[in-house]
Amino acid sequence: MRVALFxxxxxxTLFPGTGKAAVGLLRRLGVxxxxxxxxxxxxxxxxxxxxxxxxxRLADRFTTTFAGYDAVVAPSGSCAAMxxxxxxxxxxxxxxxxxDLSEFLVDVLGVTDVGAYFPHKVTYHPTCHxxxxxxxxxxxxxxxxxxxxxxxxxxxGAEECCGFGGTFAVKNRDVSAAMCADKIGNVMKTGAExxxxxxxxxxxxxxxxxxxxxxxxxxxxxxxxxxxxEESAG
Amino acid sequence: xxxxxxxxxAFPKNAAKAVQNSQLRFNLRKATHTIRGKRAAVVGxxxxxxxxxxxxxxxxxxxxxxxxxYLVQLEEKVTEAGGTVHWARDAAEANxxxxxxxxxxxxxxxxxxKSMATQEIGLNEALAxxxxxxxxxxLAELIVQLGDDFPSHILVPAIHRNRAEIRExxxxxxxxxxxxxxxxxxxxxxxxxxxxxxxxxxxxxxxxGANFMIAETGTLVVLESEGxxxxxxxxxxTLISVVGIEKLLPTWQDLEVFxxxxxxxxxxxxxNPYTSMxxxxxxxxxxxxxxxxxxxxxxxxxxxxxxALRCIRCSACLNVCPVYERAGGHAYGSVYPGPIGAILTPQxxxxxxxxxxxxxxxxxxxxxxxxxxxxxxxxxxxxxxxRAKARHSRAEKAGMAAAGWVFNRSKRxxxxxxxxxxxxxxxxxxxxxxxxxxxxxxxxxxxPAESFRDWWIRxxxx
Numbered sequence: 001m002r003v004a005l006f007x008x009x010x011x012x013t014l015f016p017g018t019g020k021a022a023v024g025l026l027r028r029l030g031v032x033x034x035x036x037x038x039x040x041x042x043x044x045x046x047x048x049x050x051x052x053x054x055x056x057r058l059a060d061r062f063t064t065t066f067a068g069y070d071a072v073v074a075p076s077g078s079c080a081a082m083x084x085x086x087x088x089x090x091x092x093x094x095x096x097x098x099x100d101l102s103e104f105l106v107d108v109l110g111v112t113d114v115g116a117y118f119p120h121k122v123t124y125h126p127t128c129h130x131x132x133x134x135x136x137x138x139x140x141x142x143x144x145x146x147x148x149x150x151x152x153x154x155x156x157g158a159e160e161c162c163g164f165g166g167t168f169a170v171k172n173r174d175v176s177a178a179m180c181a182d183k184i185g186n187v188m189k190t191g192a193e194x195x196x197x198x199x200x201x202x203x204x205x206x207x208x209x210x211x212x213x214x215x216x217x218x219x220x221x222x223x224x225x226x227x228x229x230e231e232s233a234g
Numbered sequence: 235x236x237x238x239x240x241x242x243x244a245f246p247k248n249a250a251k252a253v254q255n256s257q258l259r260f261n262l263r264k265a266t267h268t269i270r271g272k273r274a275a276v277v278g279x280x281x282x283x284x285x286x287x288x289x290x291x292x293x294x295x296x297x298x299x300x301x302x303x304y305l306v307q308l309e310e311k312v313t314e315a316g317g318t319v320h321w322a323r324d325a326a327e328a329n330x331x332x333x334x335x336x337x338x339x340x341x342x343x344x345x346x347x348k349s350m351a352t353q354e355i356g357l358n359e360a361l362a363x364x365x366x367x368x369x370x371x372x373l374a375e376l377i378v379q380l381g382d383d384f385p386s387h388i389l390v391p392a393i394h395r396n397r398a399e400i401r402e403x404x405x406x407x408x409x410x411x412x413x414x415x416x417x418x419x420x421x422x423x424x425x426x427x428x429x430x431x432x433x434x435x436x437x438x439x440x441x442x443g444a445n446f447m448i449a450e451t452g453t454l455v456v457l458e459s460e461g462x463x464x465x466x467x468x469x470x471x472t473l474i475s476v477v478g479i480e481k482l483l484p485t486w487q488d489l490e491v492f493x494x495x496x497x498x499x500x501x502x503x504x505x506n507p508y509t510s511m512x513x514x515x516x517x518x519x520x521x522x523x524x525x526x527x528x529x530x531x532x533x534x535x536x537x538x539x540x541x542a543l544r545c546i547r548c549s550a551c552l553n554v555c556p557v558y559e560r561a562g563g564h565a566y567g568s569v570y571p572g573p574i575g576a577i578l579t580p581q582x583x584x585x586x587x588x589x590x591x592x593x594x595x596x597x598x599x600x601x602x603x604x605x606x607x608x609x610x611x612x613x614x615x616x617x618x619x620x621r622a623k624a625r626h627s628r629a630e631k632a633g634m635a636a637a638g639w640v641f642n643r644s645k646r647x648x649x650x651x652x653x654x655x656x657x658x659x660x661x662x663x664x665x666x667x668x669x670x671x672x673x674x675x676x677x678x679x680x681x682p683a684e685s686f687r688d689w690w691i692r693x694x695x696x
Contacts, residue, residue, distance in 0.1 A: 009641065012687055013647075013681075013686075014679050015682075015686075016686035017682075019686035019689075020686070035694065037644055037691070038644050040642070040647050046634060047622075048618055048621070050624055051622070054634065054638040057638070057642065058641055061642070128598070129601070132600070132602065132605055160600075161556045165598025166598075167595075168597070170668055170671035170672055171246060172245070172246045172249060172557070172598075173250075174253045175596075177253075177674075177675045204679055207679070208672075208675075208678065208679065211676075212676055212677045
């Protein structure tokens with residue numbers, strides 16, 4: 001099976017740690033991943049902001065870049081959902097088979113215990129496009145439950161949007177901030193040290209607010225928790 | 235559409251005010267979460283909900299595709315049954331027709347059943363200009379009317395008011411309200427009941443909308459909770475119904491699907507308390523049906539947007555929407571607020587004003603609305619399609635073009651990343667212009683010294 005990593009433009013530029021964790025995790029599980037250097041962005045920002053033509057160009061580019069791979073793994077629910085759910089609306093043909101990380105691990109590799117160790121109290125935010133777009137269900141939770149040392153605490157109102165929404169966060173800053181405040185209120189109720197999600201764009205918004213509020217709660221991408229081991233935890 | 239909201243600022247500005255109103259936030263949160271829970275419980279009871287939803291969608295799509303045929307069939311059947319059918323191209327024409335019909339009766343007062351179509355065309359205001367007073371008889375619509383207020387929800391238009399405010403309003407504005415009125419819901423409802431009963435018995439003309447119209451028999455259907463609708467539909471001598479042309483169903487059998495979908499999605503009940511159905515005119519009474527287009531045929535012509543015409547006005551999408559919950563209904567500047575309003579209003583009114591252009595952006599595209607919609611309207615997709623049709627600011631266009639240029643070559647992206655990595659210490663804590671929307675409440679992430687792709691080239695690849 002030829003597997004490619006679609007890092008996504010946000011992770012590539014701002015969160016290389018998530019990409020390194022995904023590569024490390026997949027290699028640990030015996031999967032050799034390729035990283036086609038021609039990749040850039042799936043076009044989600046352009047499409048969702050109203051720039052369809054630009055989005056179509058980027059979608060075409062994506063399709064060409066990842067042609068020939070049996071599976072494309074993306075550590076981002078919304079970018080994976082963009083390819084799988086939105087490309088058909090853009091009349092893109094021969095769409096590569098894209099999986100969110102948790103889908104690839106559970107559905108393709110058939111593992112829920114990835115041999116990780118992370119001795120912390122964690123709560124998980126499912127993110128809208130993973131939950132309602134890709135419908136990943138409890139796959140991330142099953143992966144987290146099998147991490148040694150990890151205490152998973154349920155997040156109240158988990159299925160509610162955090163208020164990121166791409167350019168929504170800037171165009172509708174007040175509503176976005178209000179949604180974020182409520183989400184963070186729920187995170188604080190859990191007493192978790194770490195807020196985990198499978199999408200760094202939501203975590204950029206949530207983490208930026210948590211940091212501004214000096215809350216002491218840190219955010220981590222699912223890949224980074226699953227990549228942690230006794231050795232890496234030191 | 236009606237002119238009552240003309241001149242309102244864009245959605246973000248309206249919403250910014252609303253999110254500061256803690257009483258409003260509390261009222262909306264409590265109300266939407268209660269209905270949300272009730273809906274989830276009664277929808278969860280049905281094993282065949284997914285099939286019902288698919289059936290609802292299919293029936294509506296079929297009807298819309300054959301609207302010309304079914305509308306003519308409906309007109310024939312209503313006429314055969316003693317009713318008179320009028321066709322209204324837009325709000326002004328519909329208002330003219332209704333005003334003339336009321337004037338022909340010689341009456342100067344009418345009672346009204348809760349109706350979105352008459353709100354949409356601003357009928358009450360049009361009647362008032364001609365010296366005709368319209369009395370809303372739905373409890374929530376009455377509260378809105380007495381308060382000289384705008385509706386803020388499709389199903390529960392006074393959702394933004396709490397009972398203390400309603401008590402105040404009744405004491406001040408409702409003739410004959412008892413002096414010892416408390417804010418207990420039962421007491422408030424009783425006071426309204428006494429006030430309305432007199433209207434029902436005295437009024438000679440009633441105006442309604444309809445939830446459904448059945449083409450094969452010419453029957454109109456109204457679903458309601460309070461029984462005020464039944465009073466209006468049966469007591470007065472003249473009944474005038476204003477109904478959007480998309481409210482058609484081909485046959486009685488189709489109703490079976492919608493009488494399950496609507497109450498469960500709307501009030502979270504297995505069945506609503508009152509369902510009234512009538513075919514043409516009852517003996518000794520007069521019935522007029524005003525079929526309203528008001529932009530609907532142009533919506534029908536749009537390949538993506540036309541699915542909005544499947545809407546049965548249940549408001550399930552409002553009750554799950556995190557944006558509606560915080561911004562409130564008034565921010566949408568339309569009688570159709572929430573996610574469905576964000577796709578319906580710009581299509582019916584066009585996107586000529588700043589407000590109407592901002593509506594497709596009044597969503598984080600979280601998809602909760604699509605999930606609960608009983609006729610499977612893919613609201614996020616329609617929003618995105620409308621965004622592509624909206625006019626964009628010059629600054630935004632330039633920014634998006636620049637981003638597109640960078641993303642179109644991976645070498646350009648790599649260069650931009652390396653530049654960012656070198657400049658990372660110089661990024662200010664607060665960004666200027668529209669980007670301040672980000673840094674007002676959030677810290678920026680630290681820009682890494684090395685992008686993932688550079689790490690891959692250096693040591694990731696093996």
